[in-house]
Amino acid sequence: MKLFENTKVAFKLKSDSELERAYFLFRLIQNQPMVRIGTAVTNFALKAHLPVEGLIRSTVFDHFCGGVTEEDCLPNIEKMYAKGHVHSVLDYSVEGKEEEASFDDAVEKIVKIIQFSEEKDSIPFAVFKPTGFGRFALYQKIGEGKELTNDEKVEWERVKARFHRVCKLAHDKDVPLLIDAEESWMQDAADDLAEELMETYNKEKAIVFNTLQMYRHDRMDYLKELYQRAYQKGYHIGMKVVRGAYMEKERARAQEMGYPSPICKDKFTTDQNYDEAVQYMMEHKNMAIFAGTHNEQSSYLLMDLAKQYSIEKDDKRMWFGQLYGMSDHISFNLAKEGYNVAKYVPFGPVRDVMPYLIRRAEENTSVEGQTSRELNLLKTEKERRKL
Incomplete structure (x- = not known):
């Protein structure tokens, strides 16, 4: 079998x-x-x-x-860990807020999760979305290189302070922190900020992890360039590698606004791109990978590469991740074999989590x-x- x-x-x-x-x-x-x-x-x-x-x-x-609150999720998390050796990543999946108060609340949520994670072996990572900490349009404006107003400059400093607060805490508590990727037209600003955070907090090992969406055909070049910069400056790269979650939206916007789509031309090319990123990360030192995939071939590939490069199954620089409620055949069988596996466990008020569920x-x-x-x-x- x-x-x-x-x-x-x-x-x-x-x-x-x-x-x-x-x-x-x-x-x-x-x-x-x-x-x-x-x-x-x-x-x-x-x-x-x-x-x-x-x-x-x-x-x-x-x-x-997993539930409406973190506490709600705990019975499921502890059951998966105790009976299946599968870890969890608590993912506060509330999206699309625009007010400063919401951003500050989100920071407090992540602070609480980092403290939670420090105490619980079952929750090895914390995670957040860039737009949880700042307005989408602000990231977009910065990414497009437009001049910010004085108010926006102050606002951006607040966004950066939120990022630094949670990353410093993650570093001090030794809890790796995943930063999710979002739409391409806001991602450049988020990438630049994530890189600054890696340079600051990943001196000894990867604590801050950015995310690569490999359905974007430019991500492989980005990874290679990032590696060169990290190598020169002497810090570790943490990267969650996924295929991506905004394909329809990306294509529709590119068509509507008349620019070339950032998305690979087909599924086969995306798969190739994903596997190339995994291969590259396993070949290069000072990189830690969180392979977010529901693809069996990509999972087998990572297992083979670990053998090839003599990386132990439970090496903390290599994780497999799947979403809660999906691909249990990958998660639980990998965990039984002794690999590090984590389920992304979304939580939040039902009404607020609906955009995530619909996606x-x-x-x-x-x-x-x-x-x-x-x-x-x-x-x-x-x-x-x-x-």
Whole structure:
């Protein structure tokens, strides 16, 4: 049996009813028109303040999210760690806020998670989004090289101070910190800031991790250039490597505004790009990788490279990551083999986490084979249990 086909290990934490719910959800997600209708209805219901939160909570929310608060998530986190050796990354998945007070609240959230992580072996990383700490339009303006007003300059200093506060704390507590990537037209400013933070806090090892979305065809060149700069200045690179989550949006904007799309021309090229980044990072010293992937071939590749370069399975510079509620066949089987594995566990108020959940559903319908793979594995496990 191939490693990732062991459904007994993959779903051992799921009760029969949870298995049925997962099967039901992925069957729904497989149906594209259904996802579109469901998204529209859900958005309408939430805007109109209809009482649908209970229904969302008991179905899609509980499958893809750990809970409403950090404390809510703990039973699931401890169960995955105790019974499956799978770690968790608490991901506060509230998006699109614009007020200074929200940004300050988000910082306090991350501070709390870093302190949480220091105490709990089950939570080895903290994570945040750049737009959790500052306005999207501000990153965009800086990335486009436009002149900031005096107010905006002061605002940007506040954003930088938020980043430095959490990164310094992460460094002092020895808790690695992942900075997620977002849309390409705001990412340059976030990348420059992440690089400044790596230079400051990654002297001894990688504490600050930026994120590379490898469906962008320019990311491989960026990684190589970053490595040269880090090598010259003597700091470590931490990088979460993912395929990416904003493909439809990126293509639509490029077409609308008449510039070349930053996205690879097809899935095959994206896969090649992803694997090339993994290979490059494993070949070069002073790099730590968090491989966020639901792709079996990419996971096998990283395992092979670790063997090739004599990197121990539990070396803290190499992590595999998957989203909570997805690809359990990869997460739990890898963890059983002794690799470092972490699930991204989103949490937050149901209403505020909906944009994240909708993106997950849309992503699953657009990635060919992803949903049918989940369904086949769930079906196999259902049959195995019957026998």
